[in-house]
Amino acid sequence: LDEFGSPVLDNLGDPITAETEGGFYLFEDLPAGTYQIRENQPSGLNDGPEILGTLGGAIVANDVMQVTLATTDAHDYFFAEIGQQVADGDTASVSFWNSQNGRNLLIAAGTDLTEWLTTNFSNVFGDLFDGADGNMVHQFFQHQLFRQRGILSRIVNHVDTQYMALVLANYFTRSDLGGDLGAAYGFGVTDTGIATKVVNVGICGAAFGVANGTNLTIWQLLQATNSMTDVPDNQTGYAHIYDVNGNGQLSLSELLLRTQAQLVFSLILLQG
Numbered sequence: 001l002d003e004f005g006s007p008v009l010d011n012l013g014d015p016i017t018a019e020t021e022g023g024f025y026l027f028e029d030l031p032a033g034t035y036q037i038r039e040n041q042p043s044g045l046n047d048g049p050e051i052l053g054t055l056g057g058a059i060v061a062n063d064v065m066q067v068t069l070a071t072t073d074a075h076d077y078f079f080a081e082i083g084q085q086v087a088d089g090d091t092a093s094v095s096f097w098n099s100q101n102g103r104n105l106l107i108a109a110g111t112d113l114t115e116w117l118t119t120n121f122s123n124v125f126g127d128l129f130d131g132a133d134g135n136m137v138h139q140f141f142q143h144q145l146f147r148q149r150g151i152l153s154r155i156v157n158h159v160d161t162q163y164m165a166l167v168l169a170n171y172f173t174r175s176d177l178g179g180d181l182g183a184a185y186g187f188g189v190t191d192t193g194i195a196t197k198v199v200n201v202g203i204c205g206a207a208f209g210v211a212n213g214t215n216l217t218i219w220q221l222l223q224a225t226n227s228m229t230d231v232p233d234n235q236t237g238y239a240h241i242y243d244v245n246g247n248g249q250l251s252l253s254e255l256l257l258r259t260q261a262q263l264v265f266s267l268i269l270l271q272g
Helices: 094-098 100-120 134-146 151-172 181-185 218-227 252-271
Strands: 033-038 046-051 058-061 064-069 078-082 198-200 215-217
Touching: 046 198, 046 215, 078 215, 094 100, 094 134, 094 151, 100 134, 100 151, 100 181, 134 151, 151 181, 151 218, 151 252, 198 252, 215 218, 218 252
Parallel strands: none
Antiparallel strands: 033 064, 046 078, 058 064, 198 215
């Protein structure tokens, strides 16, 4: 729709629409301007909140968001539905990914998983998994994150293991990514997996660059954490989440962000 709510027409004179594929939609090659995005409420679901994406904008009515485009892509504009809260089978514990079952699942995913990790979480993982396979992902998780020597190291790195556990759960609950591999290990596999499940950040908004009390999808949480890690994004090696400058040292302010994120990640893993 245009900024006045009238349909925008394509070259054939038909209104531009997008049918969702697993809850995701795409409008391509739109000229610069102000647009409205309107959802036709899907059957079988109760209407939830609208969530503005990367370029901001406004929620002008129920199921209608407005955004102004210039030369930058806009993404992560979500129409959430009630019932999309985290549920049993959406995640697995940190211990699962450290186990033989976790290793078997990661090996089965192979290079498709490692390429996805590198593409979507480049600030955190950098080039760590370039040319790697699922077994190398397990070795990294087990030896670099889970089995840290000393109590202090384990405490400091616990939020990193939680983050990676959620990233992996995102992959194996989405049928377009992990296929049905996760189902054999108790994951609930759907078109969108946990990516579109909605979580309230509570008092921890700073860890995700939003106001306290904001509702975000799990995909938005994971991407926000990635964007606030190794901001220069030199793509060399691994960076602890919220190591903002990627220097390998965690400042007091960075540790505070990690503590806030850990509260949110712990709740998600507990519910799932």
